[in-house]
Amino acid sequence: MTTTATRAAPAGTPAGAPAPPREPSAPRRRLRPEAVALVAGIASLPMLMPFGLAPGPGNTALPDAVLVGLVITTFLWAGTRKAPVRWPYLLPTLLTVVAGGVAALANEGVGGLTLVKDLFVLLWAVCLANLGRDPALFRLAVRAFVWIGTIYALVMMTGFAIGNTTLSGQQPDGERLMFTFGDANYAANWFICVFFIARATRFPETPWRRRAVCGVLIAAELLTGSNGGLLALCCALVLGLLFRLLREGKAHHAVAVGAAVALLGGGAVTAVTQVDVQPMLDRAAETSPILRDSIGRTTGESTDSRSTVFATTWEMIKDQEHPWGIGAAQTETQMRVRQEAYVQEAHNDYIASVLERGFLGGLALILLVTALVLSCVRIARRGALKPEYARLVPHPELFGALLAVFLICGLFYEVLHYRHGFAIFGLIAALALFGRRTPAPAVPRTAPGTRLRRPVRPLNDGSRRGQAITAPSGTTLPDAGPSDTSPPVTSPPDTPPPDTPPPDTPPPDAPSSGTPSPQTGPSGGKGGDGMKSVRTRLVSLVAGNMAARVGALASLGVATVLVARVGGPELVGAFTLVRILPGLLCHLSNGGLPAAAPYFLARDRDQSAVRPTLAWLTVIGAILAALIWLALSPVLFFVFFESFGVWVTLAAAVPAFTQGFVSVGKGLLQGTDDPHGASLAIAVEEFVFLPIYVLILVAWHGTGALVAGLVLADIAAASWIARRLRRRGFFRGWGRPDPRLGRSIAGYGFRGYVGQLIDLLQLRFDMALLGALAGPKVLGVYTVASKFAELVQLPGLAVNYVLYPDFAREDRRSAARRTAALILPALAVSVLAALPLALIAGTALPWVFGDVFDDAVVPTYIRLAGVVTFGVTGLIMAYLYGVGRPGAASTGQGIGLLVVVALGAFLIPAYGAEGAAVATSVSFIATTAALLAWFQHVRKKD
Numbered sequence: 001m002t003t004t005a006t007r008a009a010p011a012g013t014p015a016g017a018p019a020p021p022r023e024p025s026a027p028r029r030r031l032r033p034e035a036v037a038l039v040a041g042i043a044s045l046p047m048l049m050p051f052g053l054a055p056g057p058g059n060t061a062l063p064d065a066v067l068v069g070l071v072i073t074t075f076l077w078a079g080t081r082k083a084p085v086r087w088p089y090l091l092p093t094l095l096t097v098v099a100g101g102v103a104a105l106a107n108e109g110v111g112g113l114t115l116v117k118d119l120f121v122l123l124w125a126v127c128l129a130n131l132g133r134d135p136a137l138f139r140l141a142v143r144a145f146v147w148i149g150t151i152y153a154l155v156m157m158t159g160f161a162i163g164n165t166t167l168s169g170q171q172p173d174g175e176r177l178m179f180t181f182g183d184a185n186y187a188a189n190w191f192i193c194v195f196f197i198a199r200a201t202r203f204p205e206t207p208w209r210r211r212a213v214c215g216v217l218i219a220a221e222l223l224t225g226s227n228g229g230l231l232a233l234c235c236a237l238v239l240g241l242l243f244r245l246l247r248e249g250k251a252h253h254a255v256a257v258g259a260a261v262a263l264l265g266g267g268a269v270t271a272v273t274q275v276d277v278q279p280m281l282d283r284a285a286e287t288s289p290i291l292r293d294s295i296g297r298t299t300g301e302s303t304d305s306r307s308t309v310f311a312t313t314w315e316m317i318k319d320q321e322h323p324w325g326i327g328a329a330q331t332e333t334q335m336r337v338r339q340e341a342y343v344q345e346a347h348n349d350y351i352a353s354v355l356e357r358g359f360l361g362g363l364a365l366i367l368l369v370t371a372l373v374l375s376c377v378r379i380a381r382r383g384a385l386k387p388e389y390a391r392l393v394p395h396p397e398l399f400g401a402l403l404a405v406f407l408i409c410g411l412f413y414e415v416l417h418y419r420h421g422f423a424i425f426g427l428i429a430a431l432a433l434f435g436r437r438t439p440a441p442a443v444p445r446t447a448p449g450t451r452l453r454r455p456v457r458p459l460n461d462g463s464r465r466g467q468a469i470t471a472p473s474g475t476t477l478p479d480a481g482p483s484d485t486s487p488p489v490t491s492p493p494d495t496p497p498p499d500t501p502p503p504d505t506p507p508p509d510a511p512s513s514g515t516p517s518p519q520t521g522p523s524g525g526k527g528g529d530g531m532k533s534v535r536t537r538l539v540s541l542v543a544g545n546m547a548a549r550v551g552a553l554a555s556l557g558v559a560t561v562l563v564a565r566v567g568g569p570e571l572v573g574a575f576t577l578v579r580i581l582p583g584l585l586c587h588l589s590n591g592g593l594p595a596a597a598p599y600f601l602a603r604d605r606d607q608s609a610v611r612p613t614l615a616w617l618t619v620i621g622a623i624l625a626a627l628i629w630l631a632l633s634p635v636l637f638f639v640f641f642e643s644f645g646v647w648v649t650l651a652a653a654v655p656a657f658t659q660g661f662v663s664v665g666k667g668l669l670q671g672t673d674d675p676h677g678a679s680l681a682i683a684v685e686e687f688v689f690l691p692i693y694v695l696i697l698v699a700w701h702g703t704g705a706l707v708a709g710l711v712l713a714d715i716a717a718a719s720w721i722a723r724r725l726r727r728r729g730f731f732r733g734w735g736r737p738d739p740r741l742g743r744s745i746a747g748y749g750f751r752g753y754v755g756q757l758i759d760l761l762q763l764r765f766d767m768a769l770l771g772a773l774a775g776p777k778v779l780g781v782y783t784v785a786s787k788f789a790e791l792v793q794l795p796g797l798a799v800n801y802v803l804y805p806d807f808a809r810e811d812r813r814s815a816a817r818r819t820a821a822l823i824l825p826a827l828a829v830s831v832l833a834a835l836p837l838a839l840i841a842g843t844a845l846p847w848v849f850g851d852v853f854d855d856a857v858v859p860t861y862i863r864l865a866g867v868v869t870f871g872v873t874g875l876i877m878a879y880l881y882g883v884g885r886p887g888a889a890s891t892g893q894g895i896g897l898l899v900v901v902a903l904g905a906f907l908i909p910a911y912g913a914e915g916a917a918v919a920t921s922v923s924f925i926a927t928t929a930a931l932l933a934w935f936q937h938v939r940k941k942d
Contacts, residue, residue, distance in 0.1 A: 037073040042145055045419055048063070070127050074131055086130055086433055087126055088426065088432075091371075100327075124420075125426035126426065129426040132429075146204075149191065174225070185224070189415055191217050191221040193420060195214055195217040199240070201393055227412075231408065239400070262832070316355055320358075324357075324360070325354070329356065347413050359694070380399070385431065385436060399428050542795065545797075551683040559690055559693070563575045567701070571702075577641070578707055581636070589621045590663075591750050592749030593621060594663045594749075595886070597667035598668075599804075601614075654711050658715060661721075662721065677724050688716045689713035696712075788856075789860050796875075799875060800874030804882055815879055815883060828871075830872075866922065866923070866924035869928040895927060896930070
């Protein structure tokens with residue numbers, strides 16, 4: 001007999017009525033295979049030598065076997081959800097493989113096995129990134145890193161405490177701990193990574209537990225005795241603080257902290273280089289074996305061995321017969337072949353990339369670092385992440401600090417191919433690809449009366465301001481626009497901005513009239529928040545422009561090295577001539593159009609005439625440049641190109657034509673409210689030459705190949721700029737070109753171009769006179785000093801580039817008030833930039849260039865004293881160009897030129913390089929004073 005349990009009917013149920021059906025219980029959570037594979041993969045990452053077992057063939061280990069299962073699971077998971085698999089960092093990895101393959105072919109097939117490892121390690125990033133599209137799996141990944149890393153640290157420390165070397169991985173010949181990594185530096189990097197993941201995610205949530213976890217991880221890192229890891233940790237902690245301050249809008253606090261750290265760091269470097277600290281380190285090492293194996297090696301064995309390896313690998317780079325490298329993972333082997341006294345791996349990612357894989361390997365490393373930096377910047381912006389990811393990663397800026405750990409550690413050992421490193425790069429990619437907010441579509445700017453047939457991509461991630469403009473002098477002008485609610489330049493005077501709500505649906509709590517409330521700040525928020533938003537935006541744009549300029553300089557430096565390796569000094573001379581001379585001719589033929597275009601795009605509301613007029617002026621200027629080059633080709637041939645031949649001279653007319661489109665295109669991006677695109681174009685212009693020239697070198701060498709590479713690079717850069725302009729609606733709503741407007745644009749541009757020529761003469765007159773009077777040796781020393789000191793100009797150039805468009809859009813009184821408020825901050829930024837350079841000049845210049853350049857130190861200090869005013873110079877020039885007074889700016893620069901000519905003629909014959917430095921510094925100060933006087937004059941008239 002069976003009985004069935006029945007549930008009692010609820011009160012009020014009629015007798016005999018059936019009981020209501022039982023509510024279904026909550027479904028049991030099943031174990032997801034992708035979650036199991038993910039946790040297993042993370043847990044396996046340190047297991048490179050578990051229980052003291054040696055790695056397998058080709059240094060394979062347990063994580064590689066687990067990765068196979070993780071890859072299969074990830075692809076099945078993505079396939080069942082019909083989600084496309086994303087491949088972050090694929091381009092730099094493929095270029096790394098190509099570089100290794102080329103090196104293997106050039107060296108009889110050596111190093112081919114390493115290429116498979118390059119693709120294999122990429123799969124860690126691919127798996128973590130694609131699984132990270134699910135916030136639950138992303139949460140599981142970061143928590144697995146924290147818990148597993150902490151447990152491993154405790155196991156290692158327990159093994160050390162009880163003397164179990166199998167658990168601790170203690171080195172047989174010292175006290176350093178390696179855990180199961182087989183390398184103490186590898187272990188240190190792992191624990192630092194877990195530490196920053198814990199801080200970025202604020203996990204565990206309970207403060208005391210989180211502090212305990214971080215303390216355990218720091219203790220584990222210290223027990224590894226890795227000096228490089230300790231240095232990277234300290235630097236990353238400081239950078240993490242600076243990034244956090246910038247993200248919170250406390251830029252002035254970040255500047256103060258950065259300056260204090262720079263001063264302390266410079267003082268520490270000076271103390272270490274000038275004071276014998278080895279006895280103190282020896283006494284500290286005697287107190288503890290751990291100190292002996294960590295800081296006790298700072299100036300002893302560790303430093304000596306690293307210096308020896310660096311010197312040897314640098315000589316190996318210079319001794320190569322071709323630019324393709326010696327083969328992947330062949331540094332130690334080639335050292336044995338050369339019978340070096342100290343045989344070791346490169347211990348430096350940057351040296352190893354160029355030495356083993358040649359120029360292409362260095363380019364691949366630049367691409368990888370660039371991709372990582374851009375991803376970190378995108379996720380670190382305030383409000384950039386979706387709410388579900390922002391809750392999981394409250395401090396995404398710390399992933400940027402974590403990236404700094406890898407970049408710094410790469411100076412001391414090869415870390416950029418660590419398995420756990422690419423796994424963390426996958427977490428960064430997951431946030432950048434799937435965790436960021438989708439910007440709300442913005443209404444594009446169009447000419448009056450035009451209609452859009454299809455939507456346009458949003459401008460500047462939703463921001464409608466911040467275009468940047470190049471000043472004719474080659475400087476750039478600042479941008480701290482009033483607000484995102486100011487009317488767009490293409491709207492008629494009585495038309496409200498397209499992104500403002502209609503009059504019948506005012507936003508909540510908005511004033512009834514069109515006048516902003518007294519509490520409203522310039523960015524449309526409440527006063528304090530609005531000003532913070534403006535300052536944060538200004539700092540962000542300036543930092544982005546500086547980064548683009550540094551990237552352009554790096555690309556140009558790599559290109560120069562490549563050209564030198566291919567054709568020697570003669571080809572480098574051709575490279576310089578074909579880059580500079582056509583560019584000067586372009587600026588002359590188009591009437592300073594790159595500087596004039598942003599002003600008229602920002603000021604004129606009837607864009608239906610401005611845009612086609614600018615386009616026709618660009619074409620006319622490019623044609624004139626080519627024709628003038630051809631007309632002057634006999635003179636150019638005999639003066640500059642006689643050693644290269646007639647055909648090269650004539651062929652150089654083509655870059656004279658193409659460079660005009662690139663230079664004007666950057667100005668058009670500035671004027672169309674695209675500051676990020678304008679900054680990026682600076683880097684793109686120099687970078688695109690590298691891959692194009694490398695491809696040409698496969699089948700063609702010589703000066704003709706160089707000219708062809710420059711032309712194709714101009715075409716690629718101009719096409720990229722045109723595409724970006726098209727996506728912003730630049731080519732819509734055109735009318736007919738206006739000849740009268742064209743004459744106004746040309747007149748404005750010519751007045752500014754005079755200042756550009758004066759600026760060039762002011763910067764280089766002292767060099768020309770010094771070379772004529774003192775000879776090439778003194779000139780070479782002074783050139784190093786001047787180039788080093790001119791690094792201080794980067795912040796001023798960026799501020800100039802960013803602020804010029806906003807000043808052109810605003811009314812003159814507002815522009816004058818903002819300029820006056822920014823004078824002291826601009827001076828302070830330049831001074832802060834000069835301080836670290838001044839602190840390291842005495843040791844850096846002789847160390848980098850050799851002891852013969854000791855005489856460059858004093859001229860560097862003198863030049864720095866004058867160039868610190870350049871921040872104010874760039875700011876005032878931004879104002880003068882923005883209010884339509886480029887002639888006044890040129891006049892101020894002319895006064896500086898007169899000063900450098902007069903003082904140079906008097907001081908250089910008697911005092912040589914020091915006299916030239918004094919003349920130039922005084923001319924900088926005179927230029928700034930003259931521009932300040934012009935500012936006061938124009939301000940009073942307005």
